[in-house]
Amino acid sequence: MRIIVISDSHGNxxxxxxxxxRHLDSTDLFLHLGDGLQELEDIRCLYPEQKFLAVHGNCDRYSDEKLTRTIDCNGNLIFACHGDIYGVKSNLDKLKAKARMENASIALYGHTHKNFTDYEDGLYIMNPGSITLPRNGLPSYGVIDITKAGIAMHTVEVERF
Incomplete structure (x- = not known):
């Protein structure tokens, strides 16, 4: 299973x-971590057959999306949030604690606009960065592959255009 993780598109x-x-033919799920759900609604209209999930970001004023989601992907639980309610700009302690309470093997967050991946005591952690307003390099998004052999994830930086 392949998941493309996007965050902080902020109207772009x-x-x-x-x-x-770029990933339509190779992706099972697109997951948006907030602050860009208005343009995601337009994308959903263009590709109604594609699976899109999202969480509410602090700038998504009129969205009905949840603040958090726990998603079962082939027996692996993914905890997804925007991150602002867990104080991710200070540290990841609250995020990791919540993900572990949900029995998640993957914790996803946005909000900081800084791409980041880590693995800590059985928990994969990813911030895909921002695809429009990065704060640590180029615009970026995340890729997660879940197979029988395990979980692999990385961020992809792309040129500005």
Missing amino acids: FKRLHWVIK
């Missing part, structure tokens, strides 16, 4: 659409 439909089109 063109950049979000570029990522979606």
Whole structure:
């Protein structure tokens, strides 16, 4: 199973659409971590057969999406949030504790606009960064592959356009 993780597109439909089109044929799930759900709604209309999930970000004023989600992907639980309610700009302690309470093997968050991956005591952690307004390099998004052999994840940096 392949999951593309996107966060913090902040109104940039063109950049979000570029990522979606690039992975349409190879992805089982697109997961948006907030602050860009208005353009995600437009994308959902263009690709109604594709699976899109999202969580509410602090800038998503009129979204009905949940603040957090726990998703079962082939027996692996993924805890997803935007991150602001867990204080991720200070540290990841609350996020990791909540993910472990949910029995998740993967914790995903956005909000900081800084891409990041880590593995700590059985918990994979990822922030895909921002595809429009990065704060530590180039625009980026995340890729997670879940197979029988295990979990592999990385962030992909892309040129600005």
